[in-house]
Amino acid sequence: MTRLLKLLNQIPQNPKYGQIYKTLLKVHSIMSQHSKIAVSVSGGSDSDTVLDLIELVRPFIERDCEIHYCYFDLEFEFDATKRHIGHLENKYAIKIETKKPRKSIPQSCREHGVPFLSKQVSEYIFRLQSHNFKFELNASFEELYARYPRAKSALRWWCNEWGDNSSFNISKHFMLKEFLSENPPTFKISEKCCDYAKKYPGDDFAREIDADLTIRGMRIAEGGRRATVPRTCYKPACKDNKPDYCPLWYWTDADKHTYKVWRGLRYSDCYEVYGLSRTGCFGCPFNSLCLQEIEIVKEYEPKLAIAARNVFRTSYDYVWQFTEFKKAKKGG
Numbered sequence: 001m002t003r004l005l006k007l008l009n010q011i012p013q014n015p016k017y018g019q020i021y022k023t024l025l026k027v028h029s030i031m032s033q034h035s036k037i038a039v040s041v042s043g044g045s046d047s048d049t050v051l052d053l054i055e056l057v058r059p060f061i062e063r064d065c066e067i068h069y070c071y072f073d074l075e076f077e078f079d080a081t082k083r084h085i086g087h088l089e090n091k092y093a094i095k096i097e098t099k100k101p102r103k104s105i106p107q108s109c110r111e112h113g114v115p116f117l118s119k120q121v122s123e124y125i126f127r128l129q130s131h132n133f134k135f136e137l138n139a140s141f142e143e144l145y146a147r148y149p150r151a152k153s154a155l156r157w158w159c160n161e162w163g164d165n166s167s168f169n170i171s172k173h174f175m176l177k178e179f180l181s182e183n184p185p186t187f188k189i190s191e192k193c194c195d196y197a198k199k200y201p202g203d204d205f206a207r208e209i210d211a212d213l214t215i216r217g218m219r220i221a222e223g224g225r226r227a228t229v230p231r232t233c234y235k236p237a238c239k240d241n242k243p244d245y246c247p248l249w250y251w252t253d254a255d256k257h258t259y260k261v262w263r264g265l266r267y268s269d270c271y272e273v274y275g276l277s278r279t280g281c282f283g284c285p286f287n288s289l290c291l292q293e294i295e296i297v298k299e300y301e302p303k304l305a306i307a308a309r310n311v312f313r314t315s316y317d318y319v320w321q322f323t324e325f326k327k328a329k330k331g332g
Contacts, residue, residue: 003059007056023053036066036211038068039051040072043084043088044081045267048088048265070097074105078279087268102201114188114315116185117285117286125189178329218249291316
């Protein structure tokens, strides 16, 4: 308790530090319950904040606690990110192990399909394509389910059968069903590149070191699928999965900024020099600003900008086609 009080006394007495105060208490409590922790380090701003939180709390833990940091090299990365990983190792005097993806992003896109619009949309389209679904069919859920009995959840999405105003319905995306019906995809769509590049390697690393907890830098404020899944920052063990903890789950952008200023953090050049608002998988079509970011990045890392256009070109073209389709329908 004495160590914990020394830690908490470092926090400024200001209401805007309220979420930070609660998080430090939670981080201390969670880390004190585990002995071997796997921490994903991406080189992004959320990841930097989590790493700093852990290293801030670490000296005040009153038991032996091994921290294993791992950077998953997506083989589609900014040079700035790789430089930043080295900077973090030097700053905190830690070792950040590098792991390769099970499949590179280009390979995964070739084999399984390219991302389109969002993870949720891509997953459901992938499921429908897996059953040779005819997007141009105009039929009820019952009729389609009789024809495609093994695609029930995807058909519920397609037919808006997840309930009124559900974020799981295709109607969440204006005119998407009409677009797909009139312009069925002639190429494979999938979000599998995320699984093979990040999710599966993360699971592999946790098993490799026999971790009893994984920590990741995810926030519900980032939106997407995570905003629709009911959960808390801490997910207890279930089935074959170890406990999972996301310290920043409830943090806002303002909380992050307050913490950055307080701790004097400097993010990677992707943020501080290039002016990007996120890193992740560069050029991913799930990011609505991906094409604008490619234009920015080509000044600093032209080879990466060219690679992104080559890998995701089919998806970019389809997104553009969808955008023009919506404009035409609105105009009519």
